[in-house]
Amino acid sequence: MFFNMNKIALIGLGYVGLPLARLFATKYPVVGFDVNQARVKEINCGYDYTLEVSDDVLQSVLIKNNPFTTPPLHSANGLFCSANLDDIIDANIYIITVPTPIDKYNKPDLTPLIKASETVGKVLQKGDIVIYESTVYPGATEEECVPVLELVSGMVFNHDFFVGYSPERINPGDKEHTVEKILKVTSGSTPEIGEQVDLLYRSVIRAGTHLAPTIKVAESAKVIENAQRDINIAFVNELAKIFNILEIDTQAVLEAAGTKWNFLNFKPGLVGGHCIGIDPYYLAQKAQEVGYHPEIILAGRRLNDSMAGYVASEVVKTMIKKGINVNNSDVLMLGITFKENTPDVRNTKIVDVIHALEDFGVNVCVYDPWANAGEVFDEYGIKLLNDIKSVQRNQVNSDQHYDAIILGVAHNEFLEMDLDSLKKDLSVVYDVKGILKIYDKKL
C-alpha cells in the first residue's frame, strides 16, 4: 500500500537536501521546497552551486511540472522544485533538511527547524509522515518539533500523523561517499512507522539501513559521531602543540604510531564547517539542561577553537625567527573554505587565522579557486583574489611577492602550484594541512 503512493516533499535544498531529493526522485515523485527562491530557480535550471550534484545528474531527474498534480498522478518520478507552499500540499512524506546552527553564544539555534515544522504543519494531512534529517540533540524532534506540527496542523501525533528521524552522514566535497553509498540510520515514532521509514530509505540507499529502536537513539547516534571526531581531532591538535615545543615532527609520530592495528588515524587541523565544530554544542546543551556538565566534549571544542590563533602565532614566530619584519608584511593565504574541494565557507576557521594575523599588523591576501567571492565578501567582508594571475601579479608593497604563504586548505589545485615563484628571498611557507613537499613549518 505504502510504496506506490509515496509522494515526497523535501524541505530545505542545501548540501544535504538536494542530493537526497535527487536520489529519491530516481524512484518517486519529489517536490523540493526551499524558502530561498534563487536556490529554487538555480536548481530548476539544472545547476547546483554546492557542487554536490553534478549538472548532468541533476538534469536527468528534473521535471517541468509538479508531479503530484500533473497527470498521470502519482506515477511520474522526478524532481520539481518550488518556493510555493501550494506545491507540497499533496505530499504524504515530508523530509526536513534545514540548517541547525548555533548562535553567538554557541547555543543551538532551532529557528529554521521550527519554521520548517510550521510550514509542514500548514499542509499536513491525516496519515502523513514527517522525517527529520537535520542534526539535533537527543529529544529535539519529539520535544521541540512535534508540538509545532500538532499546534499548526491541529492534529494529534501518532494518531493522525507520524514522525521519523534519519540523520544525514554525507561529507561535502567527497565524491566517493555519496548519499546512496552511506549506510543510513532510520527511526520512527512507532515501531510500524520505523519499519516504513526504513523501507523507504532502503529502497534508494544502496549501502543499506540500520533501524534504530527509537528516534532519540537515532538523534543521539548522529550527534555523537561528530562529537567523537571533534574530540579525536582535539587530541591530535594537543599532540601537535606538544611536539612543536619538543621539536618533534607530529606527522612522523602519527605515521609511526599508526602502524599499530588499533591506533586511530586522525590529523591535526582547523575544525570548522557546519557539523563537527557545531554538533558537540548540541549534545553539551542537552547534557547541561539535565544537570550534567560535559567536560571532555567542551574541552575538545575549546582546544579545537584555539587552533586558528595558534596557527597565526606559529606563522608569526617563524617569520620573526627568519628576520622578516611582521608589521605590514604581506601574507598569501591559500584557501578559505572550511575544507578541501568544496565551496562551503560556513564557519570556516581560516577567517579566524586571517583576523589573528591582521592583529599582528599583517596584510593578508586570500586566494581560493573553490569559494564564491561574493559569498565570502557578504559573509566575512574579505575580498578574494580573482584568479591565479592576480595572485602572481598582486602588487603588494610595490613588490609582487609574499613574506609568507600559508597553505590553509588542501584543494587539489594547490598541490600543483609553484610557490617558489611567489616567495620573496626571505619568506615563510607554513603548511596547515601537511601536504606540501617543501615548507618551513607545518602544523
Ligand SMILES: NC(=O)c1ccc[n+]([C@@H]2O[C@H](COP(=O)([O-])OP(=O)(O)OC[C@H]3O[C@@H](n4cnc5c(N)ncnc54)[C@H](O)[C@@H]3O)[C@@H](O)[C@H]2O)c1
Ligand atoms: N553539510 C553537511 O555536510 C551535513 C552533513 C550531515 C548533516 N548535516 C546536517 O543537515 C542539516 C542541513 O545542513 P545543510 O548543510 O544541507 O544546510 P544548508 O544551509 O546547505 O541548506 C539548508 C537549506 O534549507 C533552506 N531553508 C532554511 N530554512 C528553511 C525553511 N524554513 N523552509 C524551507 N527551506 C529552508 C535554506 O534556504 C537552504 O537552502 C543540518 O542540520 C546539518 O547539521 C549537514
